Amino acid sequence: MTGLRRHTLVWLSQAPGADTEDDRARAARWHEASRPFVVTRRRDDGLDVGLGFCTTDPARPDLRPRRVAARIDPDRIVRHARPPGLAEIARCPAATTKADSFSRLISAAAPAGLDIRVYGSWMWQALTGERHVHEASDLDLVIDVADLEGAGRTAAFLAGAEQDLAFRIDGELSFPGVGEVQWRELLQDKDEVLLKSVDTLKLVPRSQIGR
Known part of the structure; x- marks a missing residue:
């Protein structure tokens, strides 16, 4: 469109x-x-x-x-x-109580070559300075991936990194020109995944995304 x-x-x-x-x-x-x-x-x-x-x-x-x-x-x-990067979010005052977690995630993402972008409550907190996050807020991430293999590696990275963090990681992996898929869904052994884009919301065969 x-x-x-x-x-x-x-x-x-x-x-x-x-x-x-x-x-x-x-x-x-x-x-x-x-x-x-x-x-x-x-x-x-x-x-x-x-x-x-x-x-x-x-x-x-x-x-x-x-x-x-x-x-x-x-x-x-x-x-x-594009949404703000993880480092920008980590600099907002609300992130100071979770500074160690943000630092660990940023340090781990760099050698993995991941450009992590943040949306949701943490993004609005950083952009407005108003109170959008609370102690139990998830960190909503969106990461571009080139293909299904790269998406699988990225999802596995997030699953591993989350274990050492003070917050839950939510969010999506984005296949440019195609749409977004929830990263946890890509770790599941299912033939179909829910694909979201500006124009669509539908189940599609896993094999059709990120070709």
Whole structure:
């Protein structure tokens, strides 16, 4: 559709649409603050790109952050970027209590040649400075892989690395031009895997991904 991938950060020339008046107001405030939206899946057959963002209530920091769905004509996207890298996340103040774990994961990923990107609550925490993570928050990762063999090695790396960390690793492996698969699913002995992309959500034969 647009060449954009899920988890891509985008900045817009105008505020996006949303389903309710309240969410449209939230999206407008988010846009006015020059904050990025994240690309998600399309929710209908139109040409709009599905977007998401996550807001907090300054008056009630104890409340769970609210996830908001939005949409925009792709022509309104003026800039895009991949999610922040692991090292950037490790520098945010919330990561100080888990600094050893971040350091171990960064050190292990370097010789493995992995470019680890982070989305989800840790990404929003780093980008906004607002409270999105808590003690039990997972670290949501997305890592590009070239083929099924590389995906298997990466999934095995994450399974091993997680054992020495103070947080659970969640997330996906991304096959550029194809879509994303949950990394734990690739460790399972199943003939089909759930493939997600901007345009699709479907079970596909394992042999068809990352050719």
